Amino acid sequence: MPRPLEPVSQSTRITLGISFFVLFVAAWAFATLGGFVSRTFLADPITMVQDGWLLLTRFGFLSDIGVTVWRVVGGFILAAIIAVPLGILMGAYKTFEAFLEPFVSFARYLPASAFVPLLILWAGIGEMQKLLVIFIGSVFQIILMVAVAVGNTRRDLVEAAYTLGSSDRGVVRRVLIPANAPEIAEILRLVLGWAWTYVIVAELIGSSSGIGHMIIDSQALLATGQMIFGIIVIGIIGLISDFLFKAFNRKLFPWRLA
């Protein structure tokens, strides 16, 4: 029996992680191929793979994937560029925090998807509108989470920096930022995951390309295999970006693991 908090080896970890996927697909295949669920509502795994292959080879789904990835990454980077510095300023300077925090806390609860109709009105149905949905969905979350992280910096480290001759700006630049860099990277990883849900919503309405658009098109054709393939593709891209983010963080912040 495993004991609480006891670590497992890398190989066991991978085997266990994969076996759940296998179990999941097996249950799915059993339910659909076994005839327990109507094909109209849920395609079986084999149909899904066939549909997916068709999508990729015949219907140019790869370019849809490309468009969606670019929207997410574009909107997300835009949000990060604005939100990270603001969050750091808010965490470091309490007057700044007192000024912005109430508004940001309020804005954080505005549902990004509810902005879609408004944004279509403002920005049309072009790329700008898609980017803005992602932006609105991410920017306030990042600001707030970064501000909290920076605000919780160990006080004794800040004091040590002052006694070593740091100026106020030096403390921000050489203590608050590096001390919280791994946490900020972790926040970005988390929010990027959420950005994926916003992009699909943005693409479901008023869009002529992207994964979300394909899913809506497939719904009209009752092509559940295609729809599920689209959803799974999003999951896989999310998994890959997560993996890359983690690998990148490990490389960037070796002291965290030391």
Next chain:
Amino acid sequence: MSSTILQIDNVSRVFPGVRGGAPVRALEPTNLQVAKNDFITILGPSGCGKSTLLRIVAGLDRPSGGRVLLNGREIKGPGADRGMVFQSYTLFPWLTIAENIAYGLREKGVPKAQRQEIVASYTEKVGLRGFENHYPKQLSGGMQQRTAIARALANDPEILLLDEPFGALDNQTRGLMQELLLGIWERERKTVLFVTHDIEEAIFLASRVVVMSARPGRIKADIPVELPHPRHYTMKTTPEFSSLKAQLTEEIRVEAMQAEGVH
């Protein structure tokens, strides 16, 4: 009589009451003069305001009354002229040992070549050769505190402030660290203010032991230690050392009893 470098002038500190409680008088008006090259240990029972006094000298806390003068100039805030070593481990975890020691030099804008030279010399002095590229987490507590001392010294401060730097270490390591610090002081003749509640440590290191009373803290006795330098750990068993220890034990006992409300 050598020249005064640090003058503590009627410094007091009252902390406001917590949740409507009575204000805490942590420090009664306190006077202390520190001469250049003095090694002063501040000895007192827990909660008597030792850390408070040291933090005020460092500029990390403001006195409620009085003032502190360093070389005749009033202290308004923290600065590189007063190096501090804290009781807790305060190395920057994202910097290597060498980078930690170089921190203050970088803030000062010392050129890289010179920085490396100074860092190398202090890594050597605190016996951390070969650990330059380790991160603090990879070091033992004693090694981390040695790095913290090197980090403060590399800045070449006017005065070195140490707040129970060896408090969390075991007895053997503690003894070695005392000898290391004393060795550095004997060679470089820094001015040092060292807070401790360990009587042996206070005597072994000091040229003057200042005893503080139980809260509200104030200076109760100021005892010169005339033991010759260089000091070796065997000194702790000499009769002179023992008689000083007996004297200080008595002073401290009274205070500790008062602090605990025993009469």
